[in-house]
Amino acid sequence: MKKLFLTFIVSIVSMTLIKAQDIAGSWKGTLEVQGTQIPLVFHIKKDSDKWVTTMDSPAQGATGIPVDSTAFADNKLSLSVKAAGLSYTGTLADKTITGEFKQAGMNLPLVLTKTVVTKPGDTTLPSGDAEIQKIIAQDKGDYHYKVEDYFARPKSSQFQLSPGGKYLSYMEKEENGKRHVYVKDIASGKVARAIEEKDELIKGYGWINDERLVYVMDNGGNENFHIYAANVDGSNVLDLTPFDGVQAGIERILKDQKNYMIITMNKDNKQVFEPYKVNVVTGSLEKLYENKDVANPIVGYDFDKDGNLRGFGRMFQGIKSQYFYKPAGGKEFELYFTNNWDDNFNIQSFSYNPSNPDEAYVVTNLDSDKARIILYDFKKKEKIKEVFANKDFDVSGIGLSRKRNYEVDYFNYEGEKDEIIPVSATFKKIYENLSKEFKGYQFGLTGKTDDESKYLVYVTSDRLVGKYYIYDAASGKTTFLYDLMPQLKEADMAIMKPVSFKSRDGKTIHGYITLPKAALEGKKVPLVVNPHGGPQGIRDSWGFNPETQLLASRGYATLQVNFRISGGYGKEFLRAGFKQIGRKLMDDIEDGVAYAIAQGWVDKSKTAIYGGSHGGYATLMGLVKTPDLYTCGVDYVGVSNIETFFASFPEYWKPYKEMVKQIWYDLDNQEEAKIAKEVSPFYQLDKIRKPLLVVQGANDPRVNINESDQIVKALRAKGFNVPYIVKYNEGHGFQREDNRIEFYKTMLGFFAQYLK
Numbered sequence: 001m002k003k004l005f006l007t008f009i010v011s012i013v014s015m016t017l018i019k020a021q022d023i024a025g026s027w028k029g030t031l032e033v034q035g036t037q038i039p040l041v042f043h044i045k046k047d048s049d050k051w052v053t054t055m056d057s058p059a060q061g062a063t064g065i066p067v068d069s070t071a072f073a074d075n076k077l078s079l080s081v082k083a084a085g086l087s088y089t090g091t092l093a094d095k096t097i098t099g100e101f102k103q104a105g106m107n108l109p110l111v112l113t114k115t116v117v118t119k120p121g122d123t124t125l126p127s128g129d130a131e132i133q134k135i136i137a138q139d140k141g142d143y144h145y146k147v148e149d150y151f152a153r154p155k156s157s158q159f160q161l162s163p164g165g166k167y168l169s170y171m172e173k174e175e176n177g178k179r180h181v182y183v184k185d186i187a188s189g190k191v192a193r194a195i196e197e198k199d200e201l202i203k204g205y206g207w208i209n210d211e212r213l214v215y216v217m218d219n220g221g222n223e224n225f226h227i228y229a230a231n232v233d234g235s236n237v238l239d240l241t242p243f244d245g246v247q248a249g250i251e252r253i254l255k256d257q258k259n260y261m262i263i264t265m266n267k268d269n270k271q272v273f274e275p276y277k278v279n280v281v282t283g284s285l286e287k288l289y290e291n292k293d294v295a296n297p298i299v300g301y302d303f304d305k306d307g308n309l310r311g312f313g314r315m316f317q318g319i320k321s322q323y324f325y326k327p328a329g330g331k332e333f334e335l336y337f338t339n340n341w342d343d344n345f346n347i348q349s350f351s352y353n354p355s356n357p358d359e360a361y362v363v364t365n366l367d368s369d370k371a372r373i374i375l376y377d378f379k380k381k382e383k384i385k386e387v388f389a390n391k392d393f394d395v396s397g398i399g400l401s402r403k404r405n406y407e408v409d410y411f412n413y414e415g416e417k418d419e420i421i422p423v424s425a426t427f428k429k430i431y432e433n434l435s436k437e438f439k440g441y442q443f444g445l446t447g448k449t450d451d452e453s454k455y456l457v458y459v460t461s462d463r464l465v466g467k468y469y470i471y472d473a474a475s476g477k478t479t480f481l482y483d484l485m486p487q488l489k490e491a492d493m494a495i496m497k498p499v500s501f502k503s504r505d506g507k508t509i510h511g512y513i514t515l516p517k518a519a520l521e522g523k524k525v526p527l528v529v530n531p532h533g534g535p536q537g538i539r540d541s542w543g544f545n546p547e548t549q550l551l552a553s554r555g556y557a558t559l560q561v562n563f564r565i566s567g568g569y570g571k572e573f574l575r576a577g578f579k580q581i582g583r584k585l586m587d588d589i590e591d592g593v594a595y596a597i598a599q600g601w602v603d604k605s606k607t608a609i610y611g612g613s614h615g616g617y618a619t620l621m622g623l624v625k626t627p628d629l630y631t632c633g634v635d636y637v638g639v640s641n642i643e644t645f646f647a648s649f650p651e652y653w654k655p656y657k658e659m660v661k662q663i664w665y666d667l668d669n670q671e672e673a674k675i676a677k678e679v680s681p682f683y684q685l686d687k688i689r690k691p692l693l694v695v696q697g698a699n700d701p702r703v704n705i706n707e708s709d710q711i712v713k714a715l716r717a718k719g720f721n722v723p724y725i726v727k728y729n730e731g732h733g734f735q736r737e738d739n740r741i742e743f744y745k746t747m748l749g750f751f752a753q754y755l756k
Contacts (some may be wrong), residue, residue, distance in 0.1 A: 528607075
């Protein structure tokens with residue numbers, strides 16, 4: 001009954017209310033449904049000659065839900081939603097509405113009280129609409145492509161095959177920008193809407209079985225993800241994790257247990273995550289293991305295909321990792337390894353060898369620089385053999401066939417491009433067929449049916465957004481399914497060129513440069529340097545990038561440098577960047593600019609820097625460290641002050657503080673605290689002399705809005721004009737189409753002012 005209520009609550013109501021002095025404002029109440037508290041907030045304001053109301057249901061990650069009807073007379077408030085079969089009646093007295101909520105045979109007391117809802121950050125700082133539009137207007141020219149061509153979401157996307165192969169699902173965008181999940185019966189062609197996107201964005205979805213789907217949403221980008229489930233016809237919608245302020249994630253789909261999966265969430269302690277087995281039809285939850293030691297928390301669980309917890313990794317003493325495993329037939333988990341936190345020993349899959357249930361494929365770099373895949377015997381505590389390695393790059397994964405008793409199909413790693421190494425005879429044939437058909441393109445298998453008769457193939461390149469095909473294993477033939485962005489013609493797109501160069505201290509640095517046609521014709525063009533986020537373990541990759549293509553359409557080259565500390569290049573390269581953020585990482589970026597200039601591609605007098613997260617920090621530091629190198633900069637959700645960044649960590653980051661000290665700086669160490677201040681742009685304001693645009697999501701849990709607020713406020717106090725965009729329904733990076741389009745239009749206008 002509780003779940004039925006949760007299904008309909010987001011449909012609620014709108015009000016036409018009379019007494020301005022009594023009814024205008026925000027009203028908050030909490031329903032108690034079978035032990036679960038469900039907070040609701042109604043926002044009422046005057047719009048012309050009528051009242052307009054929206055509702056928030058924080059537990060469902062739903063905000064700004066429009067209301068449809070209401071009656072208010074003689075201090076009596078009546079609300080009803082016929083489609084959901086619910087109603088509410090209450091009496092207004094002073095600043096309280098006391099009443100009863102009814103639905104599906106339940107009579108629930110609901111008291112609404114006046115509340116003040118505040119927005120994050122300093123709301124006086126963001127630039128006005130007129131200022132932003134003035135910047136946007138600077139992007140003048142007769143361009144073949146608009147920002148919308150690159151950043152309006154495709155009409156259809158996110159295609160998936162159902163496990164049994166009966167259905168094809170996809171997200172389809174309506175005229176109002178909402179993207180719902182539709183399910184097509186492949187045999188009959190009948191299409192039904194399975195999941196409706198309301199105010200909050202659907203951040204991802206997938207199949208559990210041929211009757212049930214799951215999907216994920218948060219609240220305005222706060223990353224407190226809830227997991228929902230729905231039938232293929234849209235019925236029986238359940239919030240599987242109806243807990244306020246909790247972040248949930250999907251750990252494993254249990255293929256052999258039709259209606260079950262394993263999830264993790266920080267329900268009982270916000271700093272640690274624990275595994276639960278959940279029934280996606282009933283919503284019942286069973287905790288599978290307790291993560292009790294907050295000082296040394298478990299950070300990864302290894303379940304087998306039957307849902308048995310076989311092993312787990314935990315942080316130890318802040319900067320080490322330990323791995324525990326329970327051999328088949330054992331009663332307790334045993335400690336196997338204690339290593340540095342950046343030493344990898346990660347189970348990719350158990351081999352399911354019937355003669356040895358303790359055999360697993362493991363990605364490890366314990367006794368090597370580059371991560372490789374080994375077959376490991378947990379019973380004997382020894383390596384059986386190395387199965388795949390690459391001398392230059394970390395190996396990233398392995399593909400197995402469930403149908404063929406978990407035979408190895410392929411290995412993969414990312415070098416200059418994604419590489420697939422076929423292994424099994426079956427997969428070698430598939431790979432050969434696809435390689436012939438899509439010669440010159442990069443392709444990947446994004447899904448397959450359980451019987452492995454049909455595969456979903458995604459084909460892309462640096463100049464092709466992506467096309468979907470269905471591959472029939474029996475015939476070896478592919479059938480075209482969908483072109484994501486046909487308006488972007490390959491011939492018009494720019495090439496992304498892998499590059500490498502030596503840093504000033506002799507390291508080989510890899511990266512990519514996207515060159516507009518003018519550069520290929522020998523002209524020197526303006527350059528935008530685009531440092532990546534993270535920074536540790538993250539890297540830029542080859543492929544279609546709408547940002548670099550948009551910039552190329554305006555005549556700009558884009559340089560992306562995988563500076564030291566980037567992932568994929570081995571342990572030594574990663575560690576070389578520790579305690580060098582804002583220092584040698586910036587040197588590598590500067591050396592990349594020098595390389596691009598030396599190749600004759602770019603005009604050294606017209607170089608901008610733009611990045612998000614750590615890339616936003618690098619933008620600020622670039623303007624501080626080398627003020628004569630850059631013409632201007634765009635800081636997107638970037639750190640401005642290492643001290644305040646550390647102090648604002650979300651609860652679930654706090655167990656990693658000692659590790660972060662190793663990567664960034666230890667503020668408890670006097671010498672390192674001094675360095676941290678020297679490489680915090682907030683403390684180097686006098687060195688920022690070039691134009692700066694700052695962009696922030698108000699609900700960002702990673703880089704708090706204060707990081708942007710404080711740099712904008714401080715620079716403006718010195719008489720330095722800083723245009724500032726804040727979106728109050730976004731988090732760490734913009735996800736909503738309208739916000740993304742406005743941001744990129746503003747950035748183009750900003751660059752046009754200073755690069756042309």
